[in-house]
Amino acid sequence: MSIDTPTLASRFRMQWEEAQQAWVLLYPEGMVKLNASAAEILKRCDGTRDVPALVADLETAFDTTGLEPDVRAFLDMARQQQWITEA
Amino acid sequence: MTATDRPGPPLWLLAELTYRCPLHCAFCYNPVDFARTSADDELDTEAWLRVLNEARVLGSVQCGFSGGEPLVRDDLEVLVAEAHRLGYYTNLLTSGVGLTEDRAEALKRAGLDHIQLSFQDTTKELNDFLSHTRTFDLKQKVAHTIKANGWPMVMNCVIHRLNIDHIGQIIEMAVALGAEYLELANNQYYSWALLNRDQLLPSREQLERAERITNEYRAKLGDKLRIFFVVPDYYETRPKKCMNGWGNVFLTVTPDGTALPCHTAKMLPGLSFPNVRETSVGEIWYDSEGFNRYRGDGWMSDTCKTCPDKEKDLGGCRCQAFMLAGDAAAPDPVCDKSPAHQVVLDAVARAQRPGAVSTAPLVFRDPKASRQIAP
Secondary structure, three states: OOOOOEEEOOOOEEEEEOOOOEEEEEEOOEEEEOOHHHHHHHHOOEOOOOHHHHHHHHHHHOOOOOOHHHHHHHHHHHHHOOOEEEO | OOHHHOOOOOOEEEEEOOOOOOOOOOOOOOOOOHHHOOHHHOOOHHHHHHHHHHHHHHOOOEEEEEOOOHHHOOOHHHHHHHHHHHOOEEEEEEOOOOOOHHHHHHHHHHOOOEEEEEEOOOOHHHHHHHHOOOOHHHHHHHHHHHHHOOOOEEEEEEEOOOOHHHHHHHHHHHHHOOOOEEEEEEOOOOHHHHHOHHHHOOOHHHHHHHHHHHHHHHHHHHHHOEEEEEOOHHHOOOOOOHHHOOOOOEEEEOOOOEEEOOOOHHHOOOOOOOEOOOOOHHHHHHHOHHHHOOOOOOOOOHHHHOOOOHHHHOOOOHHHHHHHHOOOOOOOOOOOOOOOHHHHHHHHHHHOOOOOOOOOOOOOOOHHHHHHHOO
16 A cells, blocks of 8 residues: 555654754654655655655756655655655 | 764753652652652752753753653643743653643643653552552543643553553553553663562563563554563563663753763762753763763773674663672673673572562652661
8 A cells, every 4th residue: 555645644743953964753752863865755745745746846856857666665664654644 | 082982962851850759659760769859959940941952952852851740840831832942852751640631731732742641550459559549540531631632642551570461451451542652661670660679570471471462462453553562671681772872862850950871870879970050961961970981882891892792782781780780880780691690580580480479568669768768
């Protein structure tokens, strides 16, 4: 089961941490430090775009193509971790 | 320390606001001499606000309000609001006593992100016996208040010999109350729990049964409930990486303002820990003797220094080494390479006897008992 229109799950909060120079996901008593590409994908998981639109947005922003397989693989993992959910 | 091994920020700030608590749990990790700290000795609101600000500047991002019972402090809402404003993820670790609907709403408005509610057991009688007060009905009510305010809920249940056989009911209750996470925290033997170790340490058979049942529920429940099962380290042959490393990510500030690398470290002799009343959080974290003492591996015995697992466990827990081997720099006696490992084996062997291992009564955590133990 893959996700159509991803949005960040309500129990997670994403924010920039100056001291770590990284985006992090915060949740009850825990934290995930995100690498740059994970952060760029998750920033766009706001319930307003489906996966093809999200991929297109990233490809435009970073002037590249062929990101879809990697994005889908990441979103699958993120869904399994319950970071994201269907909007 | 050289610049290269300068520690990262204290990502986790544990604010122990008070030792006052309406409960009297026999496994409490508060120091046995907690009664030496009275309400008058506690940091005031202004001091806590300063601590929150200083730690946040360093990079603290998870903030736990704990105790004792943090709801005893009537400035809790003020502290939560400031922590929220500063960008912390705010956690309240509570027994639930004092969490009225009004206070829950005020905490929600202040920006509290999450509540961890502790339970002792699902069986009312046993729950009341172990926490020595009649609070179980209230906790169920509080769990509903937590859900009604839209908070994610972590249920925490300390597991030990007297309740481990109820593990299935405990998991069922977490599901019924709508918890998203359940921590089945096997008792660790510090402070009050160490006094009561013979009564609280489960047998191997009890432990294996509990793990099996937990795994069955995990398979059945899937994503609905995340269950964490913390194995009691006495049944391991290598120690835990205590606090994820001394002075590595955790900073505890006790009710009187003493800053510690973990909430039990104050017991260690010959080590001075700074107080936030006199020293800034930055100096405490990076420059104090107490926080630097067991960083790196310079302090380690040869047993640890030459061990291939050194990086995995960093020699285990300094408090456990002190309590069981009499030397805070010794290997954690949980490790089977420790010269003092027999102490752990003996306790484990006693735990295999059927029924009540000790005829001694449980020592409940209360100010009177504390003053008797540590006048």
